[in-house]
Amino acid sequence: MKQHFIYIVTFLFILSGCTSSKPTEVKSPDGQIRLAFVLDDNHRMSYRVDVNDTAFIASSSLGFLAKDGVNLSEGFRIVSTDFLSADENWTQPWGENKTIRNHYNEMAVHLADTTNTKLVLRFRVFDDGIGFRYEYEVAGADSILITDELTAFNIAQDGTSWSIPANYDTYELLYRTQPISKIDNANTPMTFKTGNTYASIHEAALTDFPEMTLKNVGDCQFKSELAPWPDGIKARMAGNSFKTPWRTLQIAPEAVGLINSGLILNLNEPCALEITDWIRPMKYVGVWWGMHLGVESWVINDRHGATTENAKRYIDFAANNNIEAVMFEGWNEGWENWGGNQSFDYTKPYADFDIKEIARYAKEKGIEIIGHHETGGNIANYEKQLDNAYRWYADLGVHSVKTGYAGGLPDGHSHHGQFNVRHYRKVVQTAAKYHTTLDVHEPIKDTGIRRTYPNMMTREGARGMEWNAWSEGNPPEHHVMLPFTRLLGGPMDYTPGIFDILYERAKKNPNRKQWNMKDSKDCRINTTLAKQIANWVILYSPLQMAADMIENYEGHPAFQFFRDYDADCDWSQALAGEPGEFVAIVRKAKDKYFLGAATNEMARTIDIKLDFLEKGKSYKAIIYADTKEADWETNPTAYEIIEKQVTADDTLTVAMARGGGQAISFIPI
Structure with a gap:
């Protein structure tokens, strides 16, 4: 990892031996987001967040409860407050963007109680949101048993949310679109819109702590709920000090701003590895999908997928197809x-x-x-x-x-x-x-x-491709929901790219063993073929899979997109979209650009400015599109390949069928 031009200024504000009824505040570098910490006369801690001078997160509790009378929530006084500003660029060996700007203002509130237990509440405010964490030092303790977290997110006004229910064992659930106030509980990232602002609650740097979920305790007031140990204890911390993960709130005026945010990465520690040149993104195929369809098996029998012969067949295919x-x-x-x-x-x-x-x-x-x-x-x-x-x-x-x-x-x-x-x-x-x-x-x-x-x-x-093999499958909105929810945390191995949309080849296989939970006639991919291609771009993974059985790719003209695609991208940007409705994302890899656009159950046409292309160059745009007759339910495999010469001054009209999409390779001429 490399870091460049960091500027830090620190101030110290001493309030020794007293509490403060006045808020201690810090703003984002652009001044649009303001966070205030408050310690009231009853020694209770809280914070609030304003966006553009409008209440966004109303007064919300802070702190923890612990076993055996250990005080982690009340009785504190402010000892001092540090302010710090940082602006740096750092690079990573791979990622949606290899260069990340880390620009924030920080407020560290130092607190202590009468037993000399110390707490630093560290708040960082970015132009794209906030993060805060707890840093405890508990006097006289040799271990700490956390029984509850009091952190709250009291959303100031109702709006629309996109989330999955809280579950301590799986994230493979369908997303719900509902009023914020109607959520009972949720896993994070929990994305929502209130007024004209989009936001998502999540956490960063979860390394030695249970995950945080959210419980609605009334209207739009959410409290942290931690995944417990079998005996009900939430977290076991050795020694007398510990740091929690960052509690995060990404904030943007447009939905795509959440996708383009670097906040989660910025709140993690720099690279711990001295050498990273052995790490590289790759495209891959594999012996996998046939097992889910019942054509092959995981166990050794007459349908065994992972055989020496089959392995060599897949290796040959990869070698012949730039995989x-x-x-x-x-x-x-x-x-x-x-x-x-x-x-x-x-x-x-x-x-x-x-x-x-x-x-x-x-x-x-x-x-x-x-x-x-x-x-x-x-x-x-x-x-x-x-x-x-x-x-x-x-x-x-x-x-x-x-x-x-x-x-x-x-x-x-x-x-x-x-x-x-x-x-x-x-x-x-x-x-x-x-x-x-x-x-x-x-x-x-x-x-x-x-x-x-x-x-x-x-x-x-999250619910990946395999759910389409033995259930009602993932609905068309699912693929345009994930970039605004699950993928805000990081890459996902969704395993996209199924070309045999209706499993026609698999169903004709005489050796197929049907083990699906639903009758095979009900199982299929709920997209068009063009959308499957677009998902290679939209559903970001540095290890990106062409998930279908390779016989469904052999001789297929549309597979050229994956041959051309480069998983080792240098730069990415979400261009347009709304959660669960549609999305358009472009990625640059070396001198090529790849664009993926997709829609939900509604047919849609959007205009995309190509000003992301390098100025002064011409590109061959190879467009993999739905035909006018395409429809995810009635005609999912209808597609066409169109070639155009374009420059950064052009605008493309992207037409997508119901449940469809479009993928474009831009290759310099």
Whole structure:
């Protein structure tokens, strides 16, 4: 990571031995956002946020409750207040944007109580929102047991929200559009609009704490609810001091401003790795989708997907189509116990998967292997093998791994509690030791850890493609909801790009075993083909998958987009959109640009100015579009490829069918 031109000014305001009934305030660099901290005469802490001199977050509580009489919420007095301003540019080895501006004003309020317990409340206010965290030092404690968090977000007026229900074990839920006041509870990011302002509540730098969810305690007043340990304790902190994750509020005058925000990354620690040149974005295909359709299986049988023969077929396809990597699921012993003890062996391939030969063949072809570790939720089994499993893969030349945590955790633990947050962190650090990148499914939500450990490249954490194989599927609005919600936290391995929209080839396969929860005739992809192509751009992941079985790509003219696409982008910008309605995003990779636009169940036409293109250059625009007859329900595979010569002075009209989209490659002439 590189950092440039940082300017810091610090002031100290002493209020020794007293409380303050007057707010202590800090503004964003542009002056549009103002945050005030208040310690009232009863020693209760609160804050509020104004946007453009209008109340946005009304007076909201702060603090924690702890076991055994440890005071973490009341009785404090202000000792001093520090003010600091910073403006820096830092770079990352990969990302939507490789250069990030970190520009904020900070207020650190130092407090103490009569027992000499100390608290620093650190507030940072950016032009695109706020973040604050608690830094405690508890006098006389050798450990701290958190029982509740009092942090509140009292939204000043009702509006529209987009969220999923709070759940400590899964994020794979459909998003709801509803009045803010009607939300019972929500996972974060929770996105909303009130007045003319968009915002999203989330957290940053979740490394050793349970996840924060939100509970509506009345009207538009939301309180933090932490994922508990099995005994009800929320967080166990060793020693007498700890820092919480940042509580964040991204704020923008337009919905796309939330997507373009760098706030979550900016609140994470700089890169902890000395060398990062081994980390690189990649496009990949894999033995995966066939299992979900029942054409192939994870276990060794006559339908086994991860065989030596099939592996080489996928490697050949990747090598012939400008694709860097291939991923294999169902390659190792343990799948035959699915639903039982979930005890996988991470160094024992099935007999028909010659991993040494496959690794040799992949290297010969210049293709990377993405390994796979499914845990089935058996954390103890995985951690017992962790170091050896990553060393074994590294010795074979495998330096990228997809992990999975499907199934319940033992001993009453939740996926999102402190126990598993610590586990995910341990896996990231172990992988880094062996120069291995990660793609985590059933993860803890993304809170920007990729800045500190950029080998944590992508994760699931929402309803992905597989839901279309064995349920009613993801509705057309889902894909234009994710950029304004889940993806605000970071990249998602949605696994887009299914070309066999109606599973016509799969349903004709005589070996197919139907195991879906719904009758197969009800299962399909709820988009047009053009939208599947656009999703490669819209649903950002530095490890981007063409998820269909490769026979559905062979000879298909529209697959040229993925051949041309470069997952290693340098710059990105959301150009237009509204949550759940439509979105248009452009990304630059080297000298090429790629644009993806998509809509919900409504047909839509939007005009896109091409002023993001380099001035003075001409580009060949290769447009993958819905035809006039296309419709996600009745005619999903109707598409056309159009070529135009364009410059930065042009405007393109992007027409999208119901449930459709459009993808464009801009290649310099």
